[in-house]
Amino acid sequence: MQAPDTPPNEAQRLQALRELQVLDTPTDQAFDRLTQLARDLFDVPVALVSLVDQNRQWFKSHLGLSAEETPRCVSLCAHAVANDASLVIADTLDDARFADNPMVTSSPHIRFYAGFPLRPHGDLPVGTFCLIDHQPRELSARDHLLLENLAGQAEELLRQHKISADLARTAKRYEALFSSSAVAKVRIDRAGTIIAVNAAVFGLLGYRQPELIGQNVAVLTPPEIAAHHNTYINHYLAGGRPKVIGTGREVEAQHKAGYRVPVHLAINAIHDDAGNVDEFLGVLTDLSDIHATHQRMQKEQSLLKVLHQGITDYQALMSGERLWTFLMEALRDLTDSDYALIGEVLPTETNRALKIHAITDLSWSQESHKLMERLRSGNMMLTNPDSLLGRVFAYGEVIMTDDLYQHKLRGGFPPGHPPINNYLGVPIFSAGELIGMFAIANSQQPLSQELIDWLQPFTDTCALLINLYRQMAEREQVTRDLAHARDQAEQANRAKSDFLSSMSHELRTPLNAILGFAQILANGKRHPLSDKQLRQVNQIDKSGQHLLSLINEVLDLAKIEAGRLPLSIEPIHLQSVLDDACDTLAANANAASITLLRCRVPANWYVYADYTRTKQVLLNLISNAIKYNRVNGRVEISAQQQDSTIWVHVTDTGPGVAPERQDELFEPFNRLDAENSTTEGTGIGLAITRELVNRMGGEIHVESTLGQGTTFCFSLPVVRDSAAAAKPPSNAPKRAASGVRHERRVLYIEDNPANQRLMEDIFDDVDDVVLQTVPSAEIGLEVIRGRLPDLVLMDLHLPGMDGYQALAAIRRHPELKHLPVIALSANAMQSDIKNGLEAGFDDYLTKPLEIDKLLDTLQRYTPSRGSA
Known part of the structure; x- marks a missing residue:
């Protein structure tokens, strides 16, 4: 048996077959009527619409044949597809290709076969329209033409099937885009009447579908806009310039309950086949969260502005006796309150008293006005511990109520007193000591613990300013004490750093001259040096640079050992610092003919470390791997996670280090005899690296094989907190x-x-x-x-x-x-x-x-x- 060949364009042919979306679909009467017609016309027992798949032939219609599919390897249709031409076999037993084919020797016992390729799209055959008989027979030229026409009809049916499948999928997509969309959508006709809405409209505006169908779309707009809404549509239909249609903008929609909802409204005009506007589609996106966030941001900015001005302008506010009024008015603005007060708690012989520094005028008569003036001036103390204010300044309690008139601590309001709807009193503590309080009334914001927490920076600022206020009488002495303490601290710091400063200055001054004159000699135009002199001058410059590097690393090591090198430990993105270090040394690797291979670690790998010092560790290890390598060598950086740590490996293809000498690598100034080589170095880079890794809570190890290379690996703690690691890398x-x-x-x-x-x-x-x-x-x-x-x-x-x-x-x-x-x-x-x-x-x-x-x-x- 000869198996059918595989066409050279098999991949494209199979793609064309799958795009028809017909494989494994149910029986279709249109195809069956066509194959029945072929059986009647040619008087054959079997007529098929056969589609040749990757490993099978599948029959869209198989009248006269019980099987729905057969293997491709025994398929006669596959031969017609492979040759992309009609195939007629008068007697299969006389054809060596098919005489022993199972389809011939056993059921369905094919003796005659005629198949014409089906090419529903382009020139790629996807199957055949074929006739099968159990007896040998001939096919005339007229029969051949008739078979070709039937195949053409089958091709048209396949094309129509694909169009129907595409239309069904498009309809489902439309249904998902409109009815199932999470965004509110409204369809209206040319007259502005609502013809359809999706379920999201109920969640946004409270209306159910039956309440809106047939209504004018103006029902969804605020009253001042509703009366003009149809005018906008008519203006657009008359050819006027659109204001919302086709552009979109932020507007307010009217909720069924009567309040307004900020939305982004985008209206698209839908045209018919003649290009005329048939209907409109409105898409409403809820902006409530965005507006609420914007308002919160404005509040946060207002809070920050108050804190900043209260601290930075303290002296000016205090000198003009405006500090407490400034804080009180700021408190009113931050909480949208009608009334507020800020006071200082002073100890008494029995309990505590409140000295009011600022209070909103609550007077309702001449006498009450005089009382307010006494309170504002500080000449009158409040001492009742069992009032709404007293529970705060005497006992440090938070008092919060939305029904002041029913509160058990209310002492009663005289006739004419302004109405008070709600009240919040908050104590101000400093180092556990009750030093003040503030209170608000008639706030437009809900009174809650969340509001108190949000005001905590304001409370802390008030505590700071109260303490500063108390210390004004002693300010000069405090200033002198602080100046004296500062002088002592500066003197101590100068004494600690005298040696390092002297070393840096005294060594760098002559070294700068050496390097400077060496470069002047090397670059002299008027008196150029000979080749020998230029080599000597370059050696001076090279040695000077080596000495300068040694000085810098010695100073760095001295700072680490003295504990004077601060670290900023925070979650850092591992891939960012790896890329940063590799990018910095890429040019050095290229200059040394070294291939630098960096790994790609998972995006969610974060470690607790100091970004700058981690990069310094990587720079030291990668730089060493480049310097102590062979020509055309390789440096590979990789990483792996083990439990609560991530290990970073830096591997080179250099000469390696003997096992008995590996412990010496981290000793300052020990270069393992490399000082006798041409490779420059100070011998303390690895000592600095180990100290930095240890101070960041990690470990560092070395593995090396003589003649094969060396691997330095160091660990850093993994960030387990997903919230801490959610911040994108900002240091790279x-x-x-x-x-x-x-x-x-x-x-x-x-x-x-x-x-x-x-x-x-x-x-x-x-x-x-x-x-x-x-x-x-x-x-x-x-x-x-x-x-x-x-x-x-x-x-x-x-x-x-x-x-x-x-x-x-x-x-x-x-x-x-x-x-x-x-x-x-x-x-x-x-x-x-x-x-x-x-x-x-x-x-x-x-x-x-x-x-x-x-x-x-x-x-x-x-x-x-x-x-x-």
Whole structure:
């Protein structure tokens, strides 16, 4: 038996078959009528509509044959499909291809076969229309033409079947898009009458479907708009410019209960085949949560503004005797209250008393006005512990009620007193001591524990200001004491850092001269050096750079051992810090002909660590792996999670380290005889790395095989809290988008993680700028030498080399001396700015950072280049 061949376009043919959506569908009378007609016309027992699938032939119609499908390998139709031509076999027993075919030798005992390929779409045959007889017979030319016409009719039926399936699917989609949509949708006719609504309208506006069908759509709009609603539709139908139709905007819808719901309304005009407007579809998106969030944000901003002004303008407010009035009015605004008071709790011989500093005027008569003045002036103390105020200032209780007139502590209101609907009294504590209270009445907000919690920053600020107020009489002495304590602390800090400062200054001063003159000699144009002299000068510069690196690492190690290196432990995104470190050293790896392979870890892997110091650990390990490697070697970074820790592995293909000497790797200044090689190093990088990992709660190990390479692995604690890990990584440098767009590259040298995040957030909205952040000037200089940025933002107080020293190193280099370098510092005195500009910075920006000024400075020194 000869099995049918597989057509060269089999994949496309099978795709065309599946797109018909006919396989395994129920019996269809239209197809059966067609095959019955063929049986009658040709007087044959079997007529089939056969579709050749991947491993079978399946019959859409199989009159005269009980089987619904057969294997493809025994299918005669598959031969016709493979050759993409009609196939007529007068006697199968005389054809060597089919004489031993099971379909011939056993049921259904095929002796005659005639099949014509079915191509319902294009030129891809998906099956055949075929005739089968149990006796040999011939097929005339007229019969062949008739069979071809029947096959054409079968092709049309297949096309109609696909159209019906597509229409059914489209109808289901429409039903899902309209009736089952979670968004409220309304269909109206040209007259504005509602003809259909979905279930979401009830959830949004409270109306059920029968209540709206046949009503004018104006029933869903506020009264002031309802009367003009039909005018808008008629205006649009008359060709006027649409205001909502086709554009969408935020409006208010009228709820069945009478209140208004903020929504985004989008109305689309639906046209008939002639292009005329047949009906309109309105889509209403609930904006209630967004509006509520906006109102909460406004409240939060108001709260922050009050706290900021209360603290920063304390002296001015106090000198003008406006502090307490400012706080009271702020409290009223924050809580939407008619009345408020703020007072200070003072101890008495028996209990406590309340001295009112500010109170809203509640007077209703001449006498009550005088009483309010006495209370406001502080000449009158409140001492009753069993009143609504007394329970707060005497016992520190929170008193909250929405029915003041039925409250057991209400002492009664005289005739004419303004009505009080609700009341909230909150005690103010400082270090467990009751020092004050505030109260509000007639608040438009619901009184609840949630409101009290939200006001806690305000309460804490009041506690701070009350304490400051109490200390005014002793302010000068406190100021002197603070100044004396500050002087002592500064003197102690200076004494602790004298050695490090002296070492840094005394060693860097001659070293800067050595490196500077070496570069002058190397780059001299008037008196060029010979090749031998140039090699000697380059050796001076190389050795000087090595000494400078040693000095910086010694200072860094000294800070760690002295406990003077602060860490900011927080959840950090592991992939971000891995990419950041690899991107920084990519140029170094390329220069050394080393392949740098980085892993991709799961997106939800976060660790508790200091981002800057974790990056420093990675930079030290990857840099060593590049330096101590073989030519055309490989460095691979990988990670795996074990219980509550994540282990990061840095593997190289270098010479390896003998097992008996691996413990020496972490000893300061021990380079395992590498000092006799051409590879530069200080010998304390791994010592610093181990101290940093240990201080971040991790471990570090080394595994090495002589002649095969070395793996350093360190661990960090896993972040288990999904909420803490939900924050997107903010420390990693922003990357350039792919494409041909010319982008401005800005290098930011800053060791403070919070400042790094702030700058990255700022530059996130600047489309054509790529920001790269590094934690030290030393790393920054390496990045600049690897790839020149368009601008450098430089913090002045940096670990190791400070901003002034980094600027000097940049200006000494002939290729870098014109690079724009902007100082960024919290030293904001005029003398600081003057010193920075005189030192050679192109500009000097101060902290807190003014974003507009930063962006103006960026545009001034690196104008946008646009697209290529």
